[in-house]
Amino acid sequence: MRLPIPAALFVVALGSVFAAPVSAQDTHAVLPAQLAAPGSPAVANGSNGQPPATMVVEPVAMMIAACDTDNDGKTTRTELVQCVTKSFDAIDTGHKGSIGYIDYSDWALKWLGDRNALPSPFTIDSDGDNRITLTELQAGLGTLFTRFDTDKDGAATRAELLTIRATAGGDRPPGKKGKRSG
Numbered sequence: 001m002r003l004p005i006p007a008a009l010f011v012v013a014l015g016s017v018f019a020a021p022v023s024a025q026d027t028h029a030v031l032p033a034q035l036a037a038p039g040s041p042a043v044a045n046g047s048n049g050q051p052p053a054t055m056v057v058e059p060v061a062m063m064i065a066a067c068d069t070d071n072d073g074k075t076t077r078t079e080l081v082q083c084v085t086k087s088f089d090a091i092d093t094g095h096k097g098s099i100g101y102i103d104y105s106d107w108a109l110k111w112l113g114d115r116n117a118l119p120s121p122f123t124i125d126s127d128g129d130n131r132i133t134l135t136e137l138q139a140g141l142g143t144l145f146t147r148f149d150t151d152k153d154g155a156a157t158r159a160e161l162l163t164i165r166a167t168a169g170g171d172r173p174p175g176k177k178g179k180r181s182g
Contacts, residue, residue: 060117
């Protein structure tokens with residue numbers, strides 16, 4: 001059974017909504033109502049409280065941000081070169097000057113957070129010899145750095161390293177998951 005709710009003024013404070021009486025003659029108590037939280041059932045407008053646009057960070061962008069050695073909130077190309085050299089040296093323990101794809105997956109796990117994080121070894125291995133040199137790794141990450149440095153000032157800021165997605169569902173159009181054409 002639904003009870004009639006008097007006209008009320010809603011005030012948002014610290015994640016809750018409170019219904020407050022509109023006039024002094026209304027003596028109803030203040031009633032707390034919870035806002036939608038992540039993972040909660042959909043609210044009246046059909047959403048779960050999430051905005052339609054989602055910000056994400058690519059694993060390589062997190063690495064680039066971590067290369068900010070002077071902690072000024074931006075990574076320069078020089079800082080990236082030094083960081084990539086240090087990270088490569090940490091994996092090339094035999095000092096061979098190149099690493100195989102398995103060693104690259106170890107590098108990706110340590111520096112990107114997952115063995116399968118992009119860029120893939122096939123992208124970085126520009127000469128296709130199944131070995132990745134420091135020069136190839138520097139070039140591959142340099143290309144990505146150029147993509148992230150949207151204002152072309154030679155530094156990638158935290159804002160430039162974020163990617164805005166129109167939807168949280170990914171890149172596939174709705175209804176197309178798992179279907180192949182032709």
